[in-house]
Amino acid sequence: MDLQIALILGQDGITNGAIYALLALALVLVFAVTRVIFIPQGEFVAYGALTLAMIENGFFPATMWLLLGAGVVVTLADGVSAIRAGQSRKVVGIAGVNLIYPLLLLALVWSLPLRDLPLAVQVLLTLLIVVPMGPMMYRLVYQPIADAPVLVLLIMSIAAHVAMVGLGLVFFGPEGYRTSPFSNARFEIGPMFVTGQTIWVILSSLVFIVALALFFSKTIYGKALRATAINPNGARLMGISPMLAGKLTFFLAALIGALSGVLISPITTIYYDTGFLIGLKGFVAAIIGGLSSYPIAAAGALMVGLLESFSSFWASAYKEVIVFTLVIPVLVWRSLTTHHMEEEE
Amino acid sequence: MSETDTRGTLLEVRDLSxxxxxxxxxxGASIRLDEGSIVTVIGPNGAGKTTMLSAIMGVLPSVGEIRFRGAVEHSPEVETMVARGMNLVPEKRDLFGEMSVEDNLVLGAFQRYREGKRDHGTTLGEVFELFPRLQERRAQLAGTLSGGERQMLAVGRALMAKPRLLMLDEPSLGLAPLIVREIFRIISELRSRGVSILLVEQNARAALQVADYAYVLETGEITIEGPASELANDPRIIEAYLGLGGKHQDALAG
Amino acid sequence: MKFELSPKVLMIVLVVLLALAPLVLKPYHITVLNYIGLYSMVAIGLVLLTGVGGLTSFGQAAFVGLGAYTTAVLTTASDLPGWLAWMGWSPWLSLVAGLIVTGTSAYLIGLVTLRLSGHFLPLGTIAWGISLYFLFGTMGLLGGHTGFGGIPPIAVFGYELRQGHQIFYLIWLFVLLAVITTLNLLDSREGRAIRALKGGMIMAEAMGVNTARSRMVIFVIASLLACASGWLYVHMQRFVNPTPFGIHMGIEYLFMAVLGGAAHVWGAIIGATVITVLKQWLQDILPAIFGQAGNFEVIFFGALLVLILHRARGGLWPILTSLTQRVVPVRAEQRQIDRNVEPLPSRELPSKGELLLDAREVTRRFGGLIACNRLSLEVRAGEILALIGPNGAGKSTMFNQVSGVDVPTSGKITFLGKDVTGKTSREIARMGMSRTFQHVKLLPTMSVIENVAIGAHLRGNRGVLSAAWRLDRQEEKRLLAEAAKQIERVGLGDYMFVEAGSLALGQQRIVEIARALTSDPCLLLLDEPAAGLRYKEKQALAELMRKLSAEGMGILLVEHDMDFVMGLVDRVVVMEFGEKISEGLPEEVQKDPAVLQAYLGGVE
Structure with a gap:
């Protein structure tokens, strides 16, 4: 290997690592606030990428139907319980968010000349379709058993994951897509070429990470999420309901997922089931951080990205084996540094 | 529902189990608390005092009627009660240890902020006035505070919600006598500012001294009630705590 | 008398039905039944692991793959290295090889993940399941993604099982063996330890159970069941490729166990049946609906599992049994206690007055908080010492230091003349200290006698294998007889076979005392034993404690009921703010102004 190849591999590794870092942050956040191990994170990546691909190709994005369907179910579930509790006035708000919004969006997407829209608008539409599925998913899958043990929530995650992969196949078919890059620029920096898309990915990840950090340290809603993660009972007594915290967290996670998908799809061909592997690499990073430390998880994500790109050069057939076996030494290290016994349930 | 029979009554709990x-x-506990008063529930360890507060707040599911500010609730939701002006300072304090004192306080006003009442800046000033210590330590992490400061922060955080009814669960627990005195001074001070207080205490003497009315809870049932000043000298209270020759309860139950 | 079926009759009906199945069913249905059997074996392992032991694995399919590939390679290779050549001729030998390979890898993975809190194991198994799947697909020796065939059928006494209906009997024989051995195991000394893993680890350790070992045991057993399933699968298919061992199958196995009812061995078979049959059916109709080919049934499975977990967290088996119970009542097997067995040997109690426990200057800090500050106390044989003090004074913290549940920041604890500071609660329990817990730690769905029998864990030594094959029955009788004796001793003889969780809280505390006594201690630590008891029950408890101390047992008691303490104990230590504020005879302590102040408090 010469320096040039090393630089290319390093660039690939950092680009992918930036995406894994975003995903790892979302996974740590979701686990801290809701105790959910968010396996379907990867599906949001795939849904984001493939929804954008459909819009780019001028097709009506099939995920729109899922948003509408989920919205109908949430409206029914929440509406019925609001009426039972004698709060029929709430029904308007519930229907507004979960039913009227998808319908309006549907009409908008239907009427727009999707293929001819500027890329930025296409991306915006993608986010408008995919991101609201996050809170809806929390409502339908996790909220009814929010107090269940971590393992039950994990099984729920797996169930949601396989259902979403199956739906992904229905929506997008078995073919993979690659979307057009945000920028076609190429820069020559010393001995290496850097593509515009790479810079887009790295800069957007950085901007988003900084934005998240500001959200958690400066806004009262961000603080409320941290408070829920630190002490759920205390947060509840302040009127921060676990439901609100859950929905807000899942909104952020879905946003991070869909945005990662949009960023990575010009670089990697995305299939309906690619999200799982991408998400799991975020997981490896999150596990390195013990599902609790944001900075260590982000550093771990860069490591995973670099390891992946270098091992694809040396032993491409064993690339995935190497990345996932990395978990084992990490777990060994964790098990050697953990002493106390934990009581589950 | 008639308004007349609840006038002056802030909280009325009936047959709560x-x-x-x-x-x-x-x-089947029943208690009543008038607007602007301090009511205390005392009793030995394990009598069900914390359980009762948690049920009123909605932290635990319950059977029975909870009437707060005129509206009846059955096994209420915590968020509803917070929004209606009830606030609980739990026995464990439940502070946000890895956040600053100021952030802890600001979060106390979360419910009001959500309702669009964004006056937490002013309320923060009022709380700092009441607890100058918290102002000195506003940037410090809550987890690094001493026991007394933690209790002050827990009370201050609850006050940020501008509650109509403040429920305090064992505010003197684990505190040195000097700090206990300070906490009770603040409880009296709060009443003079129009906050009604439901106080659960193991430290019976101190509780009876600040309270207007008192209930004694033993093995899940209210056994004695009366004006605090009368109960303060009641020999049955000492029995309930130290059981000096007080076998009659058990004899009846057995 | 009400008509009730014996479970044995049901078992015989099931076996007869299975025996007749190949004679009446079409080959297609036999194939489906074969798959159900293969999946059931893996799911039974998961019931043991997840439903009973509280550990989750998504990597079981990889263990199936290990079993499958080991036998496939060994029985087809023509050029095995010399030292392996002897096993190249029989699938039975390669089954043994597969079990060894799988068991060893499970052991190694277990070493890495089992010490971590619960959710790291499933994440680890996802990662390793994926790694192994890719490995199967990329290694040339294993035929890559296309796989390889030519695998010989299994022969039983020279009779080759080539057809579906032939191997059918072997598969279901394996399933029944798996069911019976698992049920046997769960109903034994080791089984009780395993059942304590979910929600009772601290208690189990305090009773001397090595919980890390118990977790490893079930992890390895589950992997071996998966391995056997893979072995049968490969010799049924006579062909192997990586697809059936991927992470999606690992997930499906877990779905089977959870859907069927993760806490019930029979639920595994129900789950495997439901998923397999549904899958066949959905794979026919869904592609027609969606107009394209693909794995659409997973959408349905995912949604189904979400709904089942929302509505019935226990899965289908409990629903099914309560439904059938109305039509065909099945008798619950009442356990018989054999009183005539030779009692377990018991410990020689130290002579009265001998120093049992000596805690010197024990300090425990949690961050900035000092829960226990330089506290000293001693307990002698035949003495009852009460540790009293207001809420939050640090009494239970002190208990945890003494019993090894926690480690003191500084100070020294000597038990029976040996330094036990920093020793685990398991080691201390073995030396003869036993305790109850302030927050009752019983396993609520287990019967009282099974809970109490956990206390006798260290007094037996029969292991997993003898339990699985019922070679432990003599010892089991003795353990249960001892548990029954202690239950009667504390006065709960009428409740021996009821679920522990259905007792009143006061009675549950008494069950804890029986459990502690079953371990045959010389020092008993009781954390608020009288709370929630009525007057007469308290008197009976006091009587029991007097008797125990007269026999030479030392008792350390944390209590709030001063009435109870005063008439009973020899000496009192009073704590406040983690420090000793008074010590002496009960009458002296009662009059101590510092004690009155601590209990009643005061502003001035």
């Missing part, structure tokens, strides 16, 4: 699985921890 709580079950842990098949075990009954609170049995």
């Amino acid at each position: 709580v079950f842990y699985g098949k075990v009954e921890a609170l049995h």
